[in-house]
Amino acid sequence: MNWNFPYCPDAPNWTIDWQAIEGEFAWLRSLADCPQDPQYHAEGNVLIHTKLVCEALIELPQWRALNPTERSVLFAAALLHDVAKPATTQTDTDGAISSKGHVLQGAKMAQQILWDLQVPFREREAIVALVKYGSLPLWFWDKPNPEKSVIKTSQIIRCDMLSLLAEADVTGRHCSDQAQLYERIAFFREFCQENRCFDRPRAFPSDHSRFLYFQKENGNPDYLAYDDTRLEVVMMSGLPGAGKDTWVQANLPHWPVIALDELRKTMRIAPDEDQSAVVNTAKALAKEYMRTEKSFVWNATNISRQLRCSLIRQFANYQAKIRIVYLEAPWEELLTRNSKRIAKLPENVLYKMKGRLEVPNITEAQAVDWVVN
Known part of the structure; x- marks a missing residue:
């Protein structure tokens, strides 16, 4: 439309x-x-x-x-x-x-x-x-x-x-x-x-070539990089209530999922407490999957580009192909969904997260999907 x-x-x-x-x-x-x-x-x-x-x-x-x-x-x-x-x-x-x-x-x-x-x-x-x-x-x-x-x-x-x-x-x-x-x-x-990028995005020989070009300091945009990836990591991104869990269940029902919300519940750590133990546990699980070349879902809000890039570098070091799936719903719908959650966030916290949101773009990974309601 x-x-x-x-x-x-x-x-x-x-x-x-x-x-x-x-x-x-x-x-x-x-x-x-x-x-x-x-x-x-x-x-x-x-x-x-x-x-x-x-x-x-x-x-x-x-x-x-x-x-x-x-x-x-x-x-x-x-x-x-x-x-x-x-x-x-x-x-x-x-x-x-x-x-x-x-x-x-x-x-x-x-x-x-x-x-x-x-x-x-x-x-x-x-x-x-x-x-x-x-x-x-x-x-x-x-x-x-x-x-x-x-x-x-x-x-x-x-x-x-x-x-x-x-x-x-x-x-x-x-x-x-x-x-x-x-x-x-x-x-x-x-x-x-x-540079063939005036009225359109610069074309790359492959998605992997594009990803490597933006990961390196002085790459060649025309270089066809050999794809040596051994597994895939699907990184979810979006505000609480955007529908990340539902998307994973509908699209990747048999994939192992590292969900930070679930780890918090298991470890009995509140969202407003120190999250270092939760993150370290999640990263340890991810490393184990990657060592065995097993694809998985990393399910968290991931609204900060800095955080996403830090994780993506770690995944790429294990020769993972990264796909970011960003979900978005109307603000009123987010508030409604949040109010029905057992571990709901205060509305002012959700609003602050909305203010910090950085929508993923195609320079961050081999693939980015934007699923917007």
Whole structure:
């Protein structure tokens, strides 16, 4: 089903109803109270900048040529790209204004805002990715490995859409280095085209080749890696109540399951107590399965990318092929399911977990399934 942001401009008028948008979204109105350093944003506060960015975006012929859903995704990203600046902006003693960390925090805020708006999963995550990687076209060449940066990003969000957002962002600011910023975006477009990842994800010879490329520092994206995997680990991921246990029972009923919830019950350790003993027991079981080349399910919330990557490295050392299965249900459904559980979580704890959620992406494993209700 195609999704359209209700306030996204459309033909033939291509105009933005700012009164309606500001009237609905308090987070947008709050941008008016957030100043910016005039050296980089002489146009004024963050709301002024955001409006200029949106106006610049809808004037781009490349944006108007996109389908309605793609236009909506980019327009929503332009609205949200600086949403965290009020929470991160500081004024130094010398009068300089900065907002360090606003990009990553903005991506998290955008995910929560869009979840509450019930934006479909695929479009929500595309908007979040645009907010998170929106400045890449301006700074990709400063990365330790620019090639890997753009190839990795292309697996998550289209680089041509990133370049459109970046172009609108530069047009919507008054600064002395605007011409140089446009040059960087043009270079980004050329570089992505050279690496065959401008309007689509960079293709790899195999899923295993892709996995190894992102696990190593200086890999070759065209190298066909020999698949030496000996077993498979299915890693479940999702908030409590998302349906992980049900999915395992329906799809892998005969596989051994390492379930952290079950270990807690057996070991009589509450979720809010020290979990080191539970985790160590789970890892010991996993090692035993892997030594005997037996595939298994690792069933836990696994909502943190850092935690997933740590486990995946350990599994890969035993030549395991990793498949992540991420499950998601509507927030109200999660609350209902949680209330019926014997070991239910306090609602504020569940909400905090939702705020920490990092949805898995295809760069983390040989396969990722997104099962969204």
